[in-house]
Structure formats: structure tokens, C-alpha cells
Amino acid sequence: MGSGNSKDSYNLQRAPADMTHKGSTPDTIEAVVCKKDDLKDGEMKQVEVGDGKVLLIREDGAFHAIGSKCSHYGAPLVKGALCNSRVRCPWHGACFSIKTGDIEDFPGLDSVPIHEVIVRGNDVVVKASVDALSKDRRMKTMHKCDSKDNRTFLIIGGGPSSVTCAETLRQQGFCGKIVIATREAHLPYDKPKLSKALDFAPAKIALRDAAFYSTYDIQLLNNKDAVKLNLAGKNVAFKDGDTISYDKLMIATGGTPRTLDCPGSDLENIFVLRTPDDGNLIAERAKQKKVIIIGTSFIGMEVAAFLAGKAGSVSVIGHGNVPFERVLGAQIGNAMMKLFVAKKVEFYMENGVKEFVGHDGKLSKVILTSGEKLDADVCVVGAGVTPCTKLLNDSGLEMTDRGHVVVDKRMGSSNADVFACGDIVVFPLFLCNDKRVNIQHWQMASQHGKVAAFNMLGTEKDICSVPYFWTAFFGKSVRYTGYAEGFDDIIVCGNVENVDDLKFVAYFTKGNNVIAVASMNCDPIVSQAAEVMANCKVITKEEITSEHHSCWVAAKL
Known part of the structure; x- marks a missing residue:
């Protein structure tokens, strides 16, 4: 295993005899990138081929070459972790096969380019297409609908599980009808960006553009709120009166943000963050205003970081002693708190909200359980989520007392034709002896969708992914x-x-x-x-x- 060596880039001499070989064509480039002994087993180097960059890897004596950047956010893979024929991104943990370039764990949707490596004597030569060198990502081959395949696979929800599931189905040769029905008004989007940068236009953070769904015969139904699952009839009823039948069903409806049950909670300018529209409105209303954030975990703190310096003031209310205490512990939580205080964010810890007070229907004050009264123009509640599974009430699916769907290692529910993924499930985690857990990470939800797709097609595949998440501020x-x-x-x-x-x-x-x-x-x-x-x-x-x-x-x- 390696994480790159001290020489991240092997800069070629531009002498024509070394740079380009007779095998080059207008569409391909061949370049000597190093000598055989320049790279030891378990090492990686970023090398130049023509005007492009390639990640060269040596493992078990063999050389491999793939795209140099992670297809998610463009991290340099040479700075990542190499192990057992795959390289893991240093920033957010996406994994790519060094033999095929295929994405094996998430986040992100695309694979990376793969290039041919030829060893000629003591020279290591990379042969690459000019087109592949110009791109940081590669989409795997996708199939389309075939009129001879009359199956319908219905996917409920518009998050990462749903998009990954639909794409994997098409990549694995499914030619039946795929329907994604989501209550969202927008194309499926990169939700982790929402709380880190509230004022994104929805189209800017879309996982795929509208043309993608059309091109690969994935029917996307927006503003489609599922309200009832009928297992016996194998159909789902929607709020607008429609009913859609299915051969296989995947449910990934995500979470519903918790609200506060206290006087004044219905006042104007009290927000939860669920959609890009929420984020845009919070960003607009908060400009140079007094903002109160309820909650000191990731959503609340990311929103606080974004608004610091843009709002007139930002105050954070939390139940614990320091932010992130439950997840990261007191020592790191205290360090994070100091970082925010240095940016003029105020904290009211070991506290809660007793009442919201308004004027002309709009928020004007927040009264804390300690009795303190804080002036407030805008409040953002980041108090976690509950599983959005009301449509499953009385369906007969096995559920937990907290409303999560119980699934097995293949993301299968208690009904053979129904699968579930993402925030709404408890699933067996191999890291803790297959104890069923609920993990609300973007990366894990994406992997759920991939695994569900294989098993919807009858190809047995177990979930075996290590949880990985990130947060960012300042x-x-x-x-x-x-x-x-x-x-x-x-x-x-x-x-x-x-x-x-x-x-x-x-x-x-x-x-x-x-x-x-x-x-x-x-x-x-x-x-x-x-x-x-x-x-x-x-x-x-x-x-x-x-x-x-x-x-x-x-x-x-």
C-alpha cells in the first residue's frame, strides 16, 4: 500500500526521442513516463503524457495508469491511499480500481479514464487516447429501454441512493422501465453542498443534467409525493392520485428535518434546511441580520460557518458542552468552538429554546431555557432528521420502533420485491459484526443504491463498505x-x-x-x-x- 512518494510528479524531458513513439497517432499519444526501477511496488506517481496528467501505479510488479483526479471533486489521487488494486481519494474516500478505472466506492458517480501501459526494455510507456487525456471522468456504458422488456423498476426518492441505483441498473444491462419518483422539485442534487454553501442555484449542484435521464430512459417524476405502499398489489399510491405498479421497488425517501415543538415555532423566518430553495431563502434573509442557529452538529455548524461574516451576527444554541461533542469528543469539539469564536460566532451551550417571540408574525426574539432573551431576525433549526417513512405505515414491511426499514446485507426488506436504502434503513455493518445500524452518510447511501441495484437484478451482492464522511468550515x-x-x-x-x-x-x-x-x-x-x-x-x-x-x-x- 502507498500514498504516493515524495516525487508526486515525474516531469518528462521534452526531447522528441523520449516523448513520442512511432505508435502515436492523431488520436493517441505514446510517452515514456519513467524507467522500470523508478517506481517500486506499492508506489504511485503523477506523470505527464502530452498535455495531460496520468496516475501511474505499480503493484505486484505490474504497471497501471488511470486518470489523475478523483471524479468527485477533482482531488489529486496521487495523494490518496493505494491498497489491493484500488486507490482511495484523500479528500472524501471515493475508490477506483487501478485495473479498470471503475468507481468502487463513493461519493461521486463517474469512473476515471484508464490508459494502456507498455514496458519496452527498461522504459515504461503510457499509451493514451487524446480524448481520454482531456477528461477527468468517464461514464460506464449504459443500456437503454427495450420494448421487449416489460418490467418496471420503481425508485422512490431523489437522493444519491436513487441515482446510483438507476445508473447501476442501466450499467448492468437492465432494459426495462426505470421510474424515479421524488417529492423534490429539482433534479437530484449534491446535498452535502447545501449546508456548506447555501446560495447554490439548483442546476449548479445537480448530480446529472436533465438530458442524462432522457438519454438513458430513466423517467424522473418531480413533485411526486408517495403516500401508500400496497405490497399485495405491488403498487405505490401518490398524493396526486396516481398509482404506479412495479416489479421491483427501491425506497430511499431520506429524512424529514426535525422542528421544535414550542410556542412561536410557526413564526415567519424560522427555517429548516431541506432543499436548495430553503438554502437560497436562508442566505437571502440572513444578510446583515441577527441569526440564531439551533443545533451544534454538522448541519447547524456548517450553516453557521457559511453565514459568519455575511449575517449581522450568528449565535449558536446547543445542548452539550461544545459543538460536535457526541461525534468528535470534547477535545476536538472545544477546538472547533474556538475556531468559530475567532470568526465572531457566539455560543449558548447547555441550553435550548423555550419560546419564539414574534412581531407582526415575524420572528423577533428567541427565549432560551436558561431564561436569556436573544434578539433574532432569522432562525435555522438543525436538530437532526426523522426517517420519512409514513408511506410504509401498515404496509407490512418490517420496521423499527423509530420508523426505520429493516434490511439485510443486500438491502432487501422483509418483502422479496422491495429494497430500501439510505437514511431510512438499519442495515448490517460488517465493521461491528453485522449489527444493524443507521448511518446517514452520503457515501453510504450511494453504496446502498449500487448494492440494491445488483440484487434487484438477482445478482447477489452484499454491502461491505466502510463509513466515510466529511465536514468543512472556514x-x-x-x-x-x-x-x-x-x-x-x-x-x-x-x-x-x-x-x-x-x-x-x-x-x-x-x-x-x-x-x-x-x-x-x-x-x-x-x-x-x-x-x-x-x-x-x-x-x-x-x-x-x-x-x-x-x-x-x-x-x-
């Missing part, structure tokens, strides 16, 4: 992998005191084993940890408490 990112429920200790290595130079790795342990890793400014250590976990290896407490705490990287991968 130009700094926190990355996190693993599943830390029940952790009994957090070992923090690095600086969490100086807000101008935050750089740390946090290891969440249970007993003697590391069960999750978080970091800031220490890439690609979280991606490396994800690969350790994906390969069912263990990082121990002794390994991370040594003088060189990251020595486990070389030992494990």
Missing part, C-alpha cells in the same frame, strides 16, 4: 471514517490548541482497538485507515500511542 476540512458507537477513549495526536494551525488525527478506541479515525490537515491518513478497515485489519491502541503514531500505515497496508 476553509478547513474534517474527515472521518469508521463507526465509533460505544467508543471508550479518544487519542488525539497533533495540535488542537492553536486555531490558526489546527492539525490533528483523532483515534476513537473501544478496548484495545481503533474503531474510527478523524483528522484535519493530515491527509491521507483517514483514507488509509478506511482501507485498513475495509481489509478487516485492526489498528491497536499500542500502535497509535507510539512516538510515531502513524507507523501503523506501513505495518497494515
Whole structure:
């Protein structure tokens, strides 16, 4: 395993004899990119081929070449983690096969280009098409509808599970009818961007444009609110009176933001963030106004970070001692709090909302449980979500008391023709001995959709993905992998005191084993940890408490 070496880029001499070979054509380029011994097993280099860049990899003596950038947000893959024939992005954890370029874990939808490598004597030569070199991403071959296939696969919900499911079905040769029905008014979009940058135009964050769905015969129905599942009749009823029958059904309706049940909660300018329209309206109403944020987890804090400097003032109300305490622990939470305070965000911790007070129907004050009264023009409630599963009431599907759908490793529900994905499910997580868990990560929802598609087609495939998520504020990112429920200790290595130079790795342990890793400014250590976990290896407490705490990287991968 590797994470690139100290020479990230092998810069070619431009001498014609070295650069271009007789095999080159107007459509292809052949270039000597290095000598055989320049790259050891488990190493990667970013090399230049013509006007493009390629990631060159050596594994088990063989050379491979793929696109140099992650297809998600363009991260340099040379700085990622290489293990068992795939490279994992250093920023958000997407994984790509070094042999095919195919995306194997998410986020993102596209694969990366793949290029031919030829070893001539001691020279390593990359042969690439000019077209492939000009692109950072590649869409896998997609099939379309065939009138001879009369099956209908219905997908409820417009999130990452749904889009990934539909695409995987077409990639795997399904030629029946695919219908995505979503209550959203917009094309499926990149929801993690919503809370990080509220004022995106919906089209700018669309996962695919409208032409994509049309081209590949994926029928997208917007403003289509599902209200009732009929298992016996194999159909779904919608609020507008329509009924759609299915051969296979996948449900991924996501979460409904929690609201506060207190006096004045119906006043104008009290918002939850669910759609791009919500985000745009919050951004507009908050300009130079007094803003109150309810909630100190990821949505609330990302909104607070975006509005800091744009609103007149930003105040955050939270139940715990510091932000992110439940997920990241008190020490990191305190460091994050200092970072926000330095940006003039005020905190009212160990507190809640007793009442909203208005004037002429609009919010004017927030009264805290402590009795303090805060002037307020706008309030954003980021108090988590509940599963949006009312349509399943009395359906007969197995559900938990909290309204989650119970699924197996193949995303199958208690009904053989119904699958479920994303925020609404509890599923067996291999990291904790197949205990059923609910994980509300964009990456995991995407993987759910892929796995569901295979099994809807009868190709048995189990979910076996390591949770990976990220948050960002003030130009700094926190990355996190693993599943830390029940952790009994957090070992923090690095600086969490100086807000101008935050750089740390946090290891969440249970007993003697590391069960999750978080970091800031220490890439690609979280991606490396994800690969350790994906390969069912263990990082121990002794390994991370040594003088060189990251020595486990070389030992494990």
C-alpha cells in the first residue's frame, strides 16, 4: 500500500526521442513516463503524457495508469491511499480500481479514464487516447429501454441512493422501465453542498443534467409525493392520485428535518434546511441580520460557518458542552468552538429554546431555557432528521420502533420485491459484526443504491463498505471514517490548541482497538485507515500511542 512518494510528479524531458513513439497517432499519444526501477511496488506517481496528467501505479510488479483526479471533486489521487488494486481519494474516500478505472466506492458517480501501459526494455510507456487525456471522468456504458422488456423498476426518492441505483441498473444491462419518483422539485442534487454553501442555484449542484435521464430512459417524476405502499398489489399510491405498479421497488425517501415543538415555532423566518430553495431563502434573509442557529452538529455548524461574516451576527444554541461533542469528543469539539469564536460566532451551550417571540408574525426574539432573551431576525433549526417513512405505515414491511426499514446485507426488506436504502434503513455493518445500524452518510447511501441495484437484478451482492464522511468550515476540512458507537477513549495526536494551525488525527478506541479515525490537515491518513478497515485489519491502541503514531500505515497496508 502507498500514498504516493515524495516525487508526486515525474516531469518528462521534452526531447522528441523520449516523448513520442512511432505508435502515436492523431488520436493517441505514446510517452515514456519513467524507467522500470523508478517506481517500486506499492508506489504511485503523477506523470505527464502530452498535455495531460496520468496516475501511474505499480503493484505486484505490474504497471497501471488511470486518470489523475478523483471524479468527485477533482482531488489529486496521487495523494490518496493505494491498497489491493484500488486507490482511495484523500479528500472524501471515493475508490477506483487501478485495473479498470471503475468507481468502487463513493461519493461521486463517474469512473476515471484508464490508459494502456507498455514496458519496452527498461522504459515504461503510457499509451493514451487524446480524448481520454482531456477528461477527468468517464461514464460506464449504459443500456437503454427495450420494448421487449416489460418490467418496471420503481425508485422512490431523489437522493444519491436513487441515482446510483438507476445508473447501476442501466450499467448492468437492465432494459426495462426505470421510474424515479421524488417529492423534490429539482433534479437530484449534491446535498452535502447545501449546508456548506447555501446560495447554490439548483442546476449548479445537480448530480446529472436533465438530458442524462432522457438519454438513458430513466423517467424522473418531480413533485411526486408517495403516500401508500400496497405490497399485495405491488403498487405505490401518490398524493396526486396516481398509482404506479412495479416489479421491483427501491425506497430511499431520506429524512424529514426535525422542528421544535414550542410556542412561536410557526413564526415567519424560522427555517429548516431541506432543499436548495430553503438554502437560497436562508442566505437571502440572513444578510446583515441577527441569526440564531439551533443545533451544534454538522448541519447547524456548517450553516453557521457559511453565514459568519455575511449575517449581522450568528449565535449558536446547543445542548452539550461544545459543538460536535457526541461525534468528535470534547477535545476536538472545544477546538472547533474556538475556531468559530475567532470568526465572531457566539455560543449558548447547555441550553435550548423555550419560546419564539414574534412581531407582526415575524420572528423577533428567541427565549432560551436558561431564561436569556436573544434578539433574532432569522432562525435555522438543525436538530437532526426523522426517517420519512409514513408511506410504509401498515404496509407490512418490517420496521423499527423509530420508523426505520429493516434490511439485510443486500438491502432487501422483509418483502422479496422491495429494497430500501439510505437514511431510512438499519442495515448490517460488517465493521461491528453485522449489527444493524443507521448511518446517514452520503457515501453510504450511494453504496446502498449500487448494492440494491445488483440484487434487484438477482445478482447477489452484499454491502461491505466502510463509513466515510466529511465536514468543512472556514476553509478547513474534517474527515472521518469508521463507526465509533460505544467508543471508550479518544487519542488525539497533533495540535488542537492553536486555531490558526489546527492539525490533528483523532483515534476513537473501544478496548484495545481503533474503531474510527478523524483528522484535519493530515491527509491521507483517514483514507488509509478506511482501507485498513475495509481489509478487516485492526489498528491497536499500542500502535497509535507510539512516538510515531502513524507507523501503523506501513505495518497494515
